[in-house]
Amino acid sequence: MKKAHPGGWLVCARTVAMLIMLASFFPMRSVYADLKELSTDQMATITGTGFSNFTIDGDRVRADFNIAALTFTEIASLKMGHWDNGGGLAWDQDWTDVMLGNAAEDMSLSGFFIEATFENLNDPATRRLTSVFFGFNQASGDLSANFNSLSRIGVNGQADDQRANLGLRTFRFNNSEIALSFQLEGPNRGIWVRFGEGTTLQ
Numbered sequence: 001m002k003k004a005h006p007g008g009w010l011v012c013a014r015t016v017a018m019l020i021m022l023a024s025f026f027p028m029r030s031v032y033a034d035l036k037e038l039s040t041d042q043m044a045t046i047t048g049t050g051f052s053n054f055t056i057d058g059d060r061v062r063a064d065f066n067i068a069a070l071t072f073t074e075i076a077s078l079k080m081g082h083w084d085n086g087g088g089l090a091w092d093q094d095w096t097d098v099m100l101g102n103a104a105e106d107m108s109l110s111g112f113f114i115e116a117t118f119e120n121l122n123d124p125a126t127r128r129l130t131s132v133f134f135g136f137n138q139a140s141g142d143l144s145a146n147f148n149s150l151s152r153i154g155v156n157g158q159a160d161d162q163r164a165n166l167g168l169r170t171f172r173f174n175n176s177e178i179a180l181s182f183q184l185e186g187p188n189r190g191i192w193v194r195f196g197e198g199t200t201l202q
Contacts, residue, residue, distance in 0.1 A: 059121040064137070068110035072101035081151070081191035090163055092191040094149035097168075101141050109178070111137030119185075130186070133194065135179030142202075143178070144170040153181065153194040160188065170202040171195055 038046075053064045081092030101107035115133040120126040147166040154160045177196025183189050 056121075059118045060115065061118070061121070062113060062115040065112045067112040068108075070101075070106040070108055072099075072103065072106050074099050078145075083190070085163075085190055087163070091149045092151040092163060093193070095145040095147055098143075098145040100143055102144070105141055107139060107141030107143070107173070109136040109139050113137060113179075128185075130184055132182045132184075133179045135177065135194070137177055138175045139173040139178040140175055142170050142172050144168075151190060151192045153188075153192050155194065155197055160192075162188075166201075172200045172202055174198040174200070 051066050055062050055064075075098040076096065078095040078098050079091050079093060083089065083092075085092075113134065113136070116129060117131045119128045119130050146168045147164070149163045150161050150166055151163055152161040173195070176198035177194060178199075179194045179196075181192040181194055183192060
């Protein structure tokens with residue numbers, strides 16, 4: 001965000017003061033504005049671009065939003081997905097002493113998205129939701145935690161980490177994806193994270 005020049009504020013303040021003085025010399029009438037419903041034709045002429053994009057590719061539906069954030073967040077304990085996946089009752093994600101960003105540098109997040117995968121998307125009678133991803137297309141900065149349990153989807157041929165105990169580690173993101181996934185069916189049911197290409201483990 002650009003900072004305003006101090007002189008700009010002075011000019012603005014003088015302008016506002018002059019408008020207030022002028023308004024005091026003229027009687028003001030009450031003005032009422034009602035909401036008016038637009039017709040279908042009027043709505044059809046209104047367009048806008050840049051904030052969101054929706055796509056359907058086969059059985060995958062995706063929404064992308066032009067949302068960005070900077071954050072330095074500390075979380076004492078983050079736990080998700082407590083169930084028996086066949087290997088016993090445990091957490092899919094069990095992180096403690098979590099830090100998104102650090103005191104010296106915020107984590108940068110941009111390109112928020114939601115992606116859902118269905119089975120038989122085009123058939124209302126048999127359509128089923130099988131997975132949901134949501135997160136950011138581009139993240140830069142550090143994610144640090146004591147990873148008592150980490151379920152992470154491997155990318156580019158890497159093996160998945162399922163409930164892995166990595167201990168105290170830092171993932172460094174370099175314009176790479178960070179996403180949370182709910183897998184509702186299949187052998188990898190549960191709550192997973194996906195860290196995209198460009199992420200390194202420190």
